[in-house]
Amino acid sequence: MTAETVRLSGVTKRYGKAEAVRDVSFALPAGQCAALVGHNGAGKTTLIKLMLGLIRPSAGGIRVLGEDPAAGAFAARRRLGYLPENVSFDAALTGRETLAFYARLKREPVAKVAALLDRVGLGAAAARRVGTYSKGMRQRLGLAQALLGEPRVLLLDEPTTGLDPEVRQSFYGIIEELRGRGATVLLSSHALTELEDRAERVVIMNRGVLVADGSLGELRRLARLPVRLRVTSGNGTFAGAPPDWLGPVEGWRRLDDGRAAEIACAGEAKMAVLRRLAEAGPGRVSDLDVVPPTLDELYAHFLRSQEAPAP
Numbered sequence: 136m137t138a139e140t141v142r143l144s145g146v147t148k149r150y151g152k153a154e155a156v157r158d159v160s161f162a163l164p165a166g167q168c169a170a171l172v173g174h175n176g177a178g179k180t181t182l183i184k185l186m187l188g189l190i191r192p193s194a195g196g197i198r199v200l201g202e203d204p205a206a207g208a209f210a211a212r213r214r215l216g217y218l219p220e221n222v223s224f225d226a227a228l229t230g231r232e233t234l235a236f237y238a239r240l241k242r243e244p245v246a247k248v249a250a251l252l253d254r255v256g257l258g259a260a261a262a263r264r265v266g267t268y269s270k271g272m273r274q275r276l277g278l279a280q281a282l283l284g285e286p287r288v289l290l291l292d293e294p295t296t297g298l299d300p301e302v303r304q305s306f307y308g309i310i311e312e313l314r315g316r317g318a319t320v321l322l323s324s325h326a327l328t329e330l331e332d333r334a335e336r337v338v339i340m341n342r343g344v345l346v347a348d349g350s351l352g353e354l355r356r357l358a359r360l361p362v363r364l365r366v367t368s369g370n371g372t373f374a375g376a377p378p379d380w381l382g383p384v385e386g387w388r389r390l391d392d393g394r395a396a397e398i399a400c401a402g403e404a405k406m407a408v409l410r411r412l413a414e415a416g417p418g419r420v421s422d423l424d425v426v427p428p429t430l431d432e433l434y435a436h437f438l439r440s441q442e443a444p445a446p
């Protein structure tokens with residue numbers, strides 16, 4: 136069984152009368168990359184701060200690496216990496232000096248700094264002042280700081296905001312490597328499309344409440360959203376209404392002047408519709424793509440279902 140690194144049990148956090156998070160429970164295993172998603176104000180940063188022990192829950196319990204993170208002597212703190220949403224450094228220090236400063240704070244050997252700067256692609260800029268760094272470079276320096284001490288739990292708040300696609304790619308490469316070595320990675324983000332093939336698990340928050348938690352596959356099964364099939368025809372098969380031989384479908388949209396169409400069908404009906412499309416022969420259907428619900432659509436679905444008034 137994989138070891139559990141983080142557990143939240145019925146956690147509520149109030150600021151005065153306002154509830155930032157309410158009765159949230161989930162556990163994260165070692166070696167998992169999970170995404171924490173939600174609108175502005177959903178409670179993501181509050182959850183991260185609770186896991187770091189920066190704030191205490193008003194109710195419920197939190198264990199990180201087997202300890203209470205808000206306890207004074209939280210020995211596991213050194214095994215925790217954190218990248219805040221708005222990372223800011225002393226502009227007058229160089230990248231190397233900045234990281235050395237954090238290494239001392241974490242009681243990590245300063246000698247490791249150079250290798251870490253290389254790892255995030257800042258080796259050549261190590262002697263430059265941080266004030267001259269681009270946003271992406273500062274973000275990478277923030278990541279290097281979070282990676283000090285080979286963390287077993289890495290909490291990253293909006294880590295890829297403002298990064299260009301290439302840097303983003305290398306960022307996820309590093310995350311994948313850490314995950315492979317058994318770290319738990321929790322990414323809070325709004326960038327759902329980019330998380331789709333990266334997070335094995337998605338925790339959806341809305342207004343302080345956890346509304347869904349599972350792998351993309353599990354969320355798709357739970358949501359039961361229609362699957363879309365994009366079909367192309369060589370000879371205008373789809374110029375009019377859905378052809379009779381297709382049988383009943385939930386949705387139908389002509390594309391490309393009838394040379395293609397998008398069919399929506401319930402997950403259970405998908406195989407039957409696919410069979411009919413295949414049996415229609417190449418004259419009618421020349422190509423087909425199955426488009427499962429995206430994380431964006433699942434997210435919207437779970438938010439809608441939570442906000443729908445009770446029947």
Ligand SMILES: Nc1ncnc2c1ncn2[C@@H]1O[C@H](COP(=O)(O)OP(=O)(O)OP(=O)(O)O)[C@@H](O)[C@H]1O
Binds near residue numbers: 181
């Ligand atoms: N120190 C605080 N005092 C009072 N209210 C707070 C405090 N910190 C957060 N809140 C409130 O708690 C709720 C959750 O905020 P939080 O920062 O956790 O959301 P978030 O999901 O991280 O949002 P974003 O995506 O905008 O960063 C919000 O309504 C926010 O206004």
